[in-house]
Each structure stands twice: as structure tokens, then as C-alpha cells.
């Protein structure tokens with residue numbers, strides 16, 4: 001009796017030509033995320049994927065935890081694979097039911113059978129009702145509820161028989177890498193990791209860029225961003241992070257540009273540098289965690305001025321979200337506790353008392369033109385520290 005993992009994906013949007021590409025990408029990503037846990041065979045049959053360990057001691061729970069972070073997977077189930085024989089099925093179903101009752105306070109159940117192998121003598125309904133009776137006898141405190149059971153014992157009779165009681169939801173979305181690449185401007189805050197996660201969910205591979213103002217921001221602030229990238233990396237199957245020194249640029253803006261335009265000019269520099277890195281790594285867009293009206297640099301006027309600095313499209317998946325909605329996702333992806341660690345970000349080091357909320361594009365361009373923009377950008381990029389975070 002072997003435990004294997006059944007992986008379900010949804011294919012509503014994936015009919016036709018894209019389906020094989022999607023499926024092979026998903027299988028590749030599954031193999032990658034399970035790497036190191038032990039040898040497995042990953043196979044596909046009838047729009048499902050099966051992960052079958054070669055060894056009985058395979059860490060199924062850890063594998064399932066990892067699979068619930070793989071975009072493209074709708075749900076997973078630990079499944080017992082057995083030979084199709086009535087007594088074996090009953091015996092295994094009793095064992096599984098007893099096991100699930102040690103972990104959940106369930107009172108009601110039903111049995112659902114799918115019989116793809118028509119040589120099995122009992123029809124689906126017959127097996128369900130017989131097995132239901134067997135379970136009731138073995139575990140007298142249980143009751144059958146066919147409408148709203150606490151759990152379902154599922155039996156599938158195919159080339160083998162598969163039995164399972166649990167269906168663990170995963171993150172859905174599309175497999176990372178099936179929709180190109182984009183570069184995420186990642187700060188140590190709450191919004192940008194969420195923004196990156198949301199775009200990655202649609203199958204986009206991320207590369208991160210972080211601006212760092214040493215010695216004004218500490219080593220701890222940098223470590224925090226590395227930790228956040230590590231969290232994203234679990235969903236993203238490894239992620240490159242560029243750490244770009246930003247102090248020289250900030251000092252220059254601070255010295256030569258009007259105070260109220262400090263932040264907006266700084267934001268334009270960030271975008272320009274991120275765009276250079278994006279074009280180098282084959283990204284088709286930039287991602288930020290901006291939301292309309294969140295701060296002075298995120299009004300529509302400010303976003304217009306920021307956008308104007310680059311030609312690549314800028315994706316802002318948090319644009320219409322309230323902070324509480326962003327926090328909800330941040331918690332879900334397990335980034336929140338790290339995001340709220342109290343280390344300063346480079347944007348909080350040099351701040352104007354009264355930042356402009358409706359910057360004028362032409363004025364912004366005029367103000368920044370006193371700087372040696374090209375040299376400053378090149379200098380920063382030359383000192384890029386690149387890490388592969390896995």
C-alpha cells in the first residue's frame with residue numbers, strides 16, 4: 001500500500017494549443033519544488049498529475065506543503081494506491097477514516113465512488129453504499145450525511161484503486177515561467193512582496209531589484225529584503241535579487257533638487273535603474289506595490305510622472321486595494337511578519353517635510369536635469385550585488 005500525491009489543476013483558460021505547454025511546465029515546476037526530498041515519478045493522466053515516491057519513507061507532508069505553493073495547482077490529496085480488490089479497499093478505507101478522525105472532529109461522512117474500470121463487479125453506487133455500511137460498523141460514532149458531510153471518502157477505481165479523504169487547496173494561478181518574466185521593485189514593506197506574488201501567480205517569473213542606502217539603512221534592512229525575497233522565491237522556484245546602492249543618488253538629489261520633489265525624482269531613478277536591469281534579464285515589465293493615494297508619491301499625478309521615466313509597462317497589482325486587503329494577502333503568503341519588522345527603508349531616510357502631491361512633469365524633468373543622471377545610474381548599476389535566492 002503506497003501513499004502517492006494526486007495533483008489537480010484547472011484548465012478553464014487552457015483549452016486547445018496551450019494545454020500541453022502548461023502541463024509540461026507544471027510538471028517541471030513540481031519536480032523542481034520537490035527536489036531533494038527523494039526520488040519520485042511525476043506522471044500525468046486524464047488531466048491530473050500523480051507524484052509517486054519511489055521509497056516508502058518519502059516525506060509526504062513536506063512534499064504537500066511545498067506543492068501548496070506551486071502556482072497552477074488547484075488542490076492536492078494524499079492518496080492510497082492499492083490493488084483493486086473489495087476487501088483491500090474496505091480495509092484501507094477504515095484505516096484512513098480512523099486516521100482522519102484523529103486529526104479532525106468530524107461526525108458525518110459520505111462515500112463517493114468513481115468506477116472507470118468497468119470490470120470491477122460492483123457499480124459505483126453499490127460500492128459507495130456497501131463501503132458506507134462497512135465504515136459505520138467499524139466506527140459507530142460516525143453518521144452518513146449525503147448532503148453536507150464533514151468529509152468524503154473518495155474511491156476511484158481505475159487501473160489501480162485510489163482512496164483519499166483530504167483535498168488540500170493550493171494557490172491556483174498559472175505555472176511560473178508560462179508567462180514570461182518581470183522585474184519587481186522590492187522594498188522591505190508590505191505591498192511590494194504582495195504585488196510580486198500576485199503577478200507571479202499568473203505564471204510570471206520574477207527577478208527582484210532592491211535599492212539600498214548604506215550606511216543610512218542598516219545591514220538588518222538588507223537582510224529583511226533577502227528574507228522577503230526568500231519567501232517569494234518559494235512560490236517562484238528560485239529568484240534573483242539585485243541589491244543596488246542608492247546612497248550616492250539620494251545625496252545628489254538631496255543636494256541639488258527642491259525638497260518637495262525629492263521623493264518623486266528618487267522614484268524616477270528607481271524606475272530607470274530597474275528598467276535597465278529588466279531589459280538585461282529579458283523582463284517584459286516592471287512591478288511595484290503602489291496603490292492610488294497611499295502616499296504623496298502614489299497620487300495619479302505622481303504615478304504619471306513616475307511612469308514617464310520608463311518605457312516598459314509598469315504593473316501595479318495593488319493599485320486599487322486598501323491596505324487591509326494587501327495585509328490579508330501578505331499574511332496568506334506568510335510575508336507579513338517579516339514585512340513589519342521595524343527596519344528603515346531607503347525611502348524613509350531622505351524625506352521631504354511637505355512632498356509634492358501633484359508634481360508637474362516638466363518641472364520634475366527640469367529639476368532632475370541638473371544632475372548627471374547617466375553617470376549616477378551607471379555607477380549604481382556597476383555596483384549591483386546579485387544574489388540567487390533559493
Ligand code: ATP
Nearest residue numbers: 185186187189190191192209210211288289290347
Ligand atoms: P511597500 O510597497 O514596500 O510597502 P511603501 O508603501 O513604503 O512600499 P513607497 O515607498 O512609496 O511605498 O514605494 C512604492 C513602491 O516602490 C514599492 O511598492 C516598491 O515597489 C518600490 N520601492 C520602494 N522602495 C524601494 C526600495 N528600497 N527598493 C526597491 N523598490 C522600492
Ligand code: MG
Nearest residue numbers: 191289290294
Ligand atoms: Mg506601499
